[in-house]
Amino acid sequence: MTLDTVVHGDCLAVLRQVPSETADLTFADPPFNLAKKYQTYDDRRGGEEYLDWCRQWLRELLRITKPTGSLFVHNIPKWLTRYAAFLDTQADFRHWIAWDALGMPLGKTLMPRHYGILFYAKDRRRQKFYEIRHPHRRCRKCNVLHKDYGGKKPGLHPFGPLVSDVWSDLHRIKHASRRAAHPCQLPETVLERLILMATDEGDVVVDPFAGTGTTLVAAKKLGRRYLGAELDAGYVAIARERLAQTQTASRIGDVWVSQARGMLVTIRDCDWPRLQAYYAIPAAAAAIETAPIVFDRRLAAVTALPSPAAESPAARRRKTA
Numbered sequence: 001m002t003l004d005t006v007v008h009g010d011c012l013a014v015l016r017q018v019p020s021e022t023a024d025l026t027f028a029d030p031p032f033n034l035a036k037k038y039q040t041y042d043d044r045r046g047g048e049e050y051l052d053w054c055r056q057w058l059r060e061l062l063r064i065t066k067p068t069g070s071l072f073v074h075n076i077p078k079w080l081t082r083y084a085a086f087l088d089t090q091a092d093f094r095h096w097i098a099w100d101a102l103g104m105p106l107g108k109t110l111m112p113r114h115y116g117i118l119f120y121a122k123d124r125r126r127q128k129f130y131e132i133r134h135p136h137r138r139c140r141k142c143n144v145l146h147k148d149y150g151g152k153k154p155g156l157h158p159f160g161p162l163v164s165d166v167w168s169d170l171h172r173i174k175h176a177s178r179r180a181a182h183p184c185q186l187p188e189t190v191l192e193r194l195i196l197m198a199t200d201e202g203d204v205v206v207d208p209f210a211g212t213g214t215t216l217v218a219a220k221k222l223g224r225r226y227l228g229a230e231l232d233a234g235y236v237a238i239a240r241e242r243l244a245q246t247q248t249a250s251r252i253g254d255v256w257v258s259q260a261r262g263m264l265v266t267i268r269d270c271d272w273p274r275l276q277a278y279y280a281i282p283a284a285a286a287a288i289e290t291a292p293i294v295f296d297r298r299l300a301a302v303t304a305l306p307s308p309a310a311e312s313p314a315a316r317r318r319k320t321a
């Protein structure tokens with residue numbers, strides 16, 4: 001099986017060619033059965049027919065995931081509850097990540113306000129997992145932190161808090177100019193966060209519904225190997241073109257990071273000891289409440305960067321846990 005490619009074909013046929021326990025991370029963003037206008041796939045099936053099909057590829061994804069690996073599935077809550085009922089019988093539930101992305105009112109319902117990303121470990125005791133951080137959220141005009149940390153200000157992390165299971169900081173691609181010709185293209189930042197959380201450099205990422213190749217692009221940017229399948233020839237061409245334009249270079253020094261428009265979006269907690277050399281950090285942590293720390297590559301040249309071996313014992317324990 002060749003890695004670092006997008007295969008044009010049906011995902012079930014492609015997955016059946018993949019040896020068991022190949023992938024460190026599998027991510028599926030299937031059609032949601034909402035009558036979306038894809039080029040090739042007909043997104044209108046009977047509910048049970050749709051679920052039966054989903055169970056077939058979920059079974060394959062579990063088979064190809066390593067015992068230390070993770071499986072993520074993106075969909076609307078209606079289908080994720082049914083996926084969970086199936087996955088609970090074969091893997092370990094970790095989280096339901098609520099990706100807060102404003103939807104359209106459907107009438108006589110609550111307005112859908114989030115997509116879900118189900119997060120399962122193939123084996124919870126052996127799973128690879130890294131805590132991650134995102135930058136503090138601030139008032140755009142005055143720079144003050146959104147959240148009131150009260151008496152905990154002296155303990156503020158200079159970069160930002162640990163990421164929770166509600167993601168409100170990553171936006172859907174709203175502008176047509178930033179999106180390829182696909183109705184459901186995901187932002188790379190969502191995939192980069194998952195990849196940083198559950199894999200290491202050189203690990204294998206598999207996406208059976210590659211679409212425009214977002215997962216594969218994120219994997220390539222972060223120095224991971226990848227494999228995708230996609231039914232539609234037009235989307236395959238877009239994915240291949242995006243991959244050809246992508247550099248394996250989303251890092252600062254030797255640390256892989258997720259960034260967008262020149263700003264860091266997600267880092268690993270265990271990487272902070274090395275990344276902090278690039279920031280001027282005020283001595284009083286409370287000062288962070290009113291002013292963000294500023295990134296400057298030149299600072300690293302005057303500060304000795306701690307080597308990975310110099311990480312704090314707590315970070316090392318988390319990494320190996």
Ligand SMILES: C[S@@+](CC[C@H](N)C(=O)[O-])C[C@H]1O[C@@H](n2cnc3c(N)ncnc32)[C@H](O)[C@@H]1O
Nearest residue numbers: 010011029041184185186209211212214230231
């Ligand atoms: C929700 S989209 C994925 C979008 C992707 N995450 C992106 O960011 O571009 C689902 C994709 O699955 C593809 N698809 C549908 N049935 C498939 C199948 N049986 N095998 C492979 N791909 C399939 C569709 O053509 C569509 O591009």
